[in-house]
Amino acid sequence: IRFDTAEQLCAFIQSVQEASPVDGFVTLEPWDMPGYDSKVIMAAGCFVEGASIELSADAPVKPPYTAYFQGGLTYEHCKYALKLILQKLMPNE
Structure with a gap:
């Protein structure tokens, strides 16, 4: 996923971590x-390292x-992560 600025990129990665069950x-x-x-910035709040x-x-x-974005075990978790990502990247929408 391509972003215009480093700030947008980091906000995206931080949102993925925030949506994670481990170390959110x-x-x-x-x-x-x-x-x-x-x-480098990495989000991986998962149960199995790597x-x-x-x-x-x-x-x-x-x-x-x-950003390189991958995985997602359940629809609900991915939907929740997307909600957090959009709230952080588009706060006034």
């Missing part, structure tokens, strides 16, 4: 992860601001 209270920040040439079937998102924080 954590506010994510971009960080210098070893092996990457830019800061599980791509559970709802998660990650992105390098650099142009083009592209």
Whole structure:
């Protein structure tokens, strides 16, 4: 998913984390992860570390601001995550 700004990208990733059942209270920040040439932000509040079937998102924080969004075990969880994402990205709508 492509965004216009780093702020939009980070808000999206933070919303995915907020919708997560594990560590949903954590506010994510971009960080210098070893092996990457830019800061990275990752949301993965899942029960199994590294599980791509559970709802998660990650992105390098650099142009083009592209987030990689995957997983989702249930329709209800994905719908809830979408609601939080839209509220954060479009607060006045």
